[in-house]
Amino acid sequence: ETAFIAALPKAPNNYNPARHPQAAKARRDWVLAGMAETGALTPEQAKAAMAEPLAVHFRDPEGEPPGYFLEEVRRELVARFGEKVVYEGGLTVRTSYTRSYQDIADKAFREGLVAYDRRHGWRGAITHLPNAASAQNALSGIADPPGTAGWQLAAVTAVEPSAAHIVLKKGGQGRISVNELRWARKTLDDQRLGAGIGRVSEVLQPGDIVLVEPVAAAAPAGRRGAPQPSAQYALRQIPDISGGLVVLDPKTGRVFAMVGGWSFQQSQFNRATQAKRQPGSAFKPFVFATALENGFSPYSVVEDAPISIPQGPGQTPWEPVNYEGSYVGETTLSDALVHSRNLVTARLAVSVGLPAIAKTVQNFDVMDKMPLYYSMSLGAGETTLLRLTSAYAMIDNGGHWLLPSVVDSVQDRQGRVIYQKGVKDCAACFVAAAPAAGAAADPAYKVTGAPPPGSLAVQNARFIENAVLYKPTKPDPLISDTSDRELIAMMQGVVERGTGTAVAAVGKPLAGKTGTTSDWFDAWFVGFSPDLAAGVYVGFDDPRTLGTGEVGGHVAAPIFRDFMMAALKNVPAKPFPEAPSASAAVATNVLRGAPNGTDEDQTASLSPPDADTLTPRGVARDGRQRGTPLPNDSAARPDQGQNPYWAPVPRAYSAPYPGTYGSTTYPPPYAPYSAPRSYGSPGGYPGYPTTSQRDYDTPGGYPPAQGAGYPAPGWRPGRGTGGLY
Incomplete structure (x- = not known):
């Protein structure tokens, strides 16, 4: 050998x-x-x-190698050690790859994309040749498309009203019945469907080269001399939509599995780590976490009704709407997250202020620098699936910062450990060689001396001589234990009775959030059990609509559900820590959101209180004003001129509106409302930093608030979506 x-x-x-x-x-x-x-x-x-004969032993087929995961390992190693050390250093690398989770993730993701793709019809044969004979002759020379898995190439040789006859590239014949073609209606613009299928000829023609999958073996032969029945096949096509799926340990940040697209052979671009997309309402938990940290509770009352937020002199106010185009009036904070109400989220952004939200977002590492635009609160910024899933994992683990990683440890050719992820009592720490003199410091970490005794995870090894321990500089925890448990309970409600009910079929405690961007461009579901976090993103590489009604709860959530159902199949159900408000929920005044026996005359305030009209004693625990006049309905307050980040004054409420919420006209201070407005992410227009821009000249690291921070109507046509969901 x-x-x-x-x-x-x-x-x-x-x-x-x-x-x-x-x-x-x-x-x-x-x-x-x-x-x-x-x-x-x-x-x-x-x-x-x-x-001796030259014996060849073939391994059992294991499916497509985990290309996206392996490439991410390579990228992480090169970023940490450089190409010369990686390719020539004789390194021994241990990773967090877990085969069982990867197989489940691959299966759930591929089935989810196929299910979506079939809902939106047939895009045509791989190629078409003049006749059946030429197609059959050319079949052996046609390369299999990447990512076909168990599907086979076939040539259509004859078409009848009720079936198409095919010849397989690997040999053999078969037929495709018209019932297996019912889904193959023609795909039209905007993912709409053409007319229904009545005859095979409406889908296939002799000379077509297509992909098929066996659905039934040939029936047993009948009497001697009778025609042999053909094997039954189903028509298949490779989805043109893509996305990603990430699975990680919420306690350590170890990435167990990673799917970056339909097939690594088809595209090496990793949509889990490299694609920056808008998360839509999957971003909202960080707005609500900020509210919980600033005095709100799950039972605080906030209005779900039209709001007009000034953007500056001469600029059109920002007027978000709910996905459904309707609103429910007074509602609790918990209900607003469960049902993903945009108007409540916008009010929270005004109340707590964009800098506070940006601090939360950056502490959880969702974004490097969150631009201070109110549309950011509805997920109009950009992030990656891995970053957002890691941030959810931090919510899951009690608010402790994580470093998501695919590499556990690295040894050099002498067996010395030159990198190790995690040490005892610090999962986010890592051990590596001391930084070189003059090297740029990583702001996320600080050097704290030699690694503690007993921290070596590799048996019969030793650390490199100049090894030091790197500790994160983030606050710990990122949010209070009370806020974290309340937020998890609210996110459980999303699964149990909100926009993510497709996930409830798993039958075990799960929490998460759906996300959909304007015009159904991107679909998300990110969630977790107490011990496992996962995130799913689905969208086109060249952003365009997924089709009317294709929201995160319908596209991404079923993929998450199928993964969790298999991953947790033999795992005992484990409850989340109980939220502090759980025992007090039955004694809640639903109208006002205050526990019985407390000040029932409180009203929700949606702007920062004036220092000269409100003493600290006048602020309730949930952040609402007590008996203080609400600010006038003006475009700006005098003190705003001294603070460019002060939240603009909203159209505030002093009492519940006595009229009918179904009306299309409102008394002041509401602006007229007629239909859902178009809005989306800030794009390439004045005042908005580019995606790659990370440094800002303004004090405090934030770009100045811009009045022209929103695209003109028509930038992304509304088509009635009502914004982010």
């Missing part, structure tokens, strides 16, 4: 033992003869070795 391996480098393909066994054996014997000439073997040993 060693002699054969030594023979391979000259021409690996020419000496492939499966394809060219005689040439491979001859080359092996040549090496053995050379070893005898040099004295490495005796002539007798060489003769005995040459007499």
Whole structure:
């Protein structure tokens, strides 16, 4: 075997033992003869070795290798050590890859994309040749498309009203019945569907080259001389939509599985780590976390009704709407997250202020710098699936910061550990060589000296001589334990009775949030059990609509559900820590959101209180004003001129509106409302930093608030979506 391996480098393909066994054996014997000439073997040993057959042992097929995960390992190693060390340093690398989770993730993701793709029809054959004979002759020379898995290439040889006859590239014949083509209505613009299918000829023609999958074996032969029934096949097509799925440990940040697209062979672009997309309402938990940290409770009352937020002199106010285009009036904070109410989220952004939200977002590492625009509160910024899933994992673990990683440890050729992720009592720490003199410091970490004794995770090894411990500089915890448990309970409600009820079928405690961007461009679901976090993103590489009504709860949530159902199948149900408000929920005044016996005359305030009209004693625990006049309905307050980040004054309420919320006209201070407004992410227009821009000249690290921070109507046509969901 060693002699054969030594023979391979000259021409690996020419000496492939499966394809060219005689040439491979001859080359092996040549090496053995050379070893005898040099004295490495005796002539007798060489003769005995040459007499042995060249045995080839094939491993059982394991499906497509985890290309996205392996490439992410390579990228992380190169970023940390450089290409020369990675390719020439003789490193031993241990990763967090978990085969069982990866297999489940691959299956759930592919099935989810296929289910979506079939809902939106047939885009046509792979290619079409003039007639059945030419298609059949060309079939053997047509390369299999990447990512076909168990599907096969076939040529359509004949078409009947009720079935199409096919010849397979791998040999054999079969038929596709019209019932297997009902889904294959023509795909129209904006993912709409053409007319229903009545005849096979409306989908397939002789000469088509298509992908098929067996659905039933050929029936047993009948009496002698009777025609042999054909095997049954179903028509398949590779989805043109893509996305990603990430699975990680919420306690350590170890990434167990990663899917970056339909197939790594098809595209090496990793949509889980490299694609920056708008998360939509999957961003909202961080707005609500900020509110909980600033005095609100799950039962605080906030108005779900139209709001107009000034953007500056001469600029059109920002007027978000709910996905449904309607609103419910007074509602609790918990209900607003469960049902993903945009208007409540916008009010919270005004109340707590954009800088506070930006601090939360950056502490959880969702974004490097959150631009201070109110549309950010509805997920109009950009992030990656891995970053958002990691941030959810931090919510899951009690608010402790994580470093998501695919590499556990690295040893050099001498066996010394030159990198280790995590030490005892600090999962986010890592051990590595001390930074070189003059090297740029990583603001997320600080050096704290030698690694503690007993922290080595690799047996029979030692750290490199100059190893030091790196600790994160983030606050710990990122949010209070009370706020964290309340937020998890609210996110459980999303699964149990809100926009993510598709996930409830798992039957075990889960929490999460759906996300959909304007015009159904992106669909998300990110969630977790107490011990496992996962995130799913689905969208087109060239952003366009997924189709009317294709929200995160319908597209991404079923993928998350299928993954969790298999991953947790044999895992006992484990509850989340109980939220502090759980025991007091039955004693809640639903109208006002205050526990019985407390000040029931409180009213929700949606702007910062004036320092000269409100004392600290006048602020309730949930952040609402007590008996203080609400600010006038003006475009700006005098003190706003001194603070460019002060939240603009909203159209505030002093009492519940007595009229009918179904009306389309409102008394002041509401602006007229007629239909859902178009809005989306800030794009390439004045005042908005580019995606790659990270440094800002303004004090405090934030760009100045811009009045022209929103695209003009028509930038992304509304089509009635009502914004982010």
